[in-house]
Amino acid sequence: MKADEIIKSFEISDDKLTQLIAMMGHELEKGLDKATNDEAEIKMLPSYVTSTPDGTEEGDYLALDLGGTNFRVLLVKISSGNDVKIEMDNQLYPISNELMTGTGTQLFDHLVKCLWDFLVQRDMMCQLLPIGFTFSFPTKHLGIKKTILVSWTKGYTASGVVGEDIGALLNDAINRRFKIRCLNFDLKIMSTVVNDTVGTMVSCAYDHHDTCMGLIVGTGTNMCYMELQKNIGTIDDGDPNDGSEMCINTEWGAFGDNSGALDSVKTFYDEIVDSESPNKGQHVYEKMISGMYMGEIVRRIIVDLHKDKELFESIDPNSVLLSCGLSTAFVSQVLHPGFDTTQIQQYLTGFGVKANENDCNLLKRICEVVSSRAAHLCAVGVVAVAKRIAQNRGTKAPTVGVDGSVYRRHPTFKKILLSKTKQLAPDLDISFELSTDGSGRGAALVAAVESRLQHLQTKSPVE
Incomplete structure (x- = not known):
């Protein structure tokens, strides 16, 4: 059946995920190096935020x-x-x-x-x-x-x-x-x-002082983390030997744009969604993970299988399933742990769909595999960055501050992300903590940290 082939195309082996971790690690290095930054797809933007909260801010x-x-x-x-x-x-x-x-x-x-x-x-x-x-x-x-x-x-x-x-x-x-x-x-x-990702990390660090990474998985996805300043070739100031750090806004959504790193795991449906997006060929990684595209990928599969008479008895010609832009909320609802076959059937009637029990089971499999792939690819990035932190700091237990609608509301994404991260990096003890209002509280805390650092700089040695 075509459905089985489609589902299989979204599955990525652990060996392949491990290869992608190495590829992303290489791209992170390129973005940090001044000589290769121009050609790097992950731009590794310095934020000039050089510390996280230590609890003395007031x-x-x-x-x-x-x-x-x-x-x-x-x-x-x-x-x-x-x-x-x-x-x-x-x-x-x-x-x-x-x-x-x-x-x-x-x-x-x-x-x-x-x-x-x-x-x-x-x-x-x-x-x-x-x-x-x-x-x-x-x-x-x-x-x-x-x-x-x-x-x-x-x-x-x-x-x-x-x-x-x-x-x-x-x-x-x-x-x-x-x-x-x-x-x-x-x-x-x-x-x-x-940047809102930086705010996410800093806000979480106020409550969990070992937070050194900030992750957003919502409409889009991005990561920031604390990097040694001596490794950041795109900044000119700072003592390269003092061990000081600076937060890097990776802008990792562009992973795979130029290097082709994701070509072997892209599907026909990824290609279609990308070709009809406003930024064709850009932010390839983000389009395979984030909430802006997850629902649309599922919708494309539904339409394709329905045409081949493998899914749904009928779809109303005016159904939103036949037009672009299906929300990822649809995927979350289908995968809701309290949703049985009857409830899925009732939910689908709101989309003008007549479905039998087999249809509902197949739809769940589709939503599961697209969601799992998104979480697995996100885990690739988390592990690649965590490995840099382990190398720089010597710590194997970094904390990731996380925010975003997909992480918070999708019924399975968080669990799969945490499980796959542990599986791909058994030598690391990566923990995830929900961040509170990175764009509001986080921004204020960045100002508070900067005020603390300025105060320390202006104090006389005898104070």
């Missing part, structure tokens, strides 16, 4: 979060000592299409207006605090306080921002508004622009 911080049609402002209060805790207060503000597509000045002035309104409501005017800014667009970090926008995505086209320093644009907008309203306001803003 004070009030602001976090800003922009990555879609809403802008979030947070006040984060961090207590240390005998009463270690974090308190958060946040508010959402909509971003109109006019602001997304207008000028950069209009956009950043609006963001600061929202910040001002947030502070006014809390009677905190003119008390501007250190800011962590989660800016979820492609950027290039040139320092902890200098982050350049490479390109807009997600419908944003605001002019005058691409190629500019995001922190500087934010500070300029703050200066324009706050100096008018606060007569004695002295502009001393520490705004740190944070």
Whole structure:
């Protein structure tokens, strides 16, 4: 049967997964090396975040979060000592299409207006605090306080921002508004622009101090981790012999884009989904793992098998199963542990599908194998990065801070990922911990860590 052949095509042997770990390890090295970074598919972007929380952070911080049609402002209060805790207060503000597509000045002035309104409501005017800014667009970090926008995505086209320093644009907008309203306001803003993956790691590290990796598996997937600065050939400063570290945003979704490392495990359905995506040939690894594509891969298999009369008695011509973009929530629902055949049949009627018991069993097998492959490939990346950390630090027990809808909500992904990671790296004791609000709490904690480090640098030797 064709269905059996399709299912088999999604199965990857442990030997092959081990080969992929070595291939990814090689690509990580290429991205770190200045001589090969230009041709590297995994770009290994320095974040200039050089430490994770150690529990001594304290004070009030602001976090800003922009990555879609809403802008979030947070006040984060961090207590240390005998009463270690974090308190958060946040508010959402909509971003109109006019602001997304207008000028950069209009956009950043609006963001600061929202910040001002947030502070006014809390009677905190003119008390501007250190800011962590989660800016979820492609950027290039040139320092902890200098982050350049490479390109807009997600419908944003605001002019005058691409190629500019995001922190500087934010500070300029703050200066324009706050100096008018606060007569004695002295502009001393520490705004740190944070990638959401980095925020995930830092947020988790506050609760689990041995966290040195950050993983997101949701709509997309990415990984960051703490790397020895002496191994980062793309940065110029720092003592290569002091053992200091810096967080690297791997942008691992591009693994396999140029090297062909994943060609032997790609299926016909991966090729079709990639060919009809907006970024054909890019982020190959991500398309085989993340929630944005998992449901669509399953949908393509369903349509193909239905045409060959191997799946479903009938599908309504207007069913969403016959149009692009099936949500991964469909896969999660089919695999829900409490769902029996009758419940799957009832669920499918909502999609205009008439299915018998054999259909339901086959559909579950399809969802299982596509989900398992995603988890297995994700495990490849986790192990490749963990091996680097073991080599650098000598530790064989790294903790991974994790977030993302697939990891949190998919009924089997997490269990399979943890099991396969252990199987592929029996000599390592990799643990996974859920991270809390990396784009909000994490951004504030990055600012808190930076404040702590700056304070240590400015203290005199006798203090």
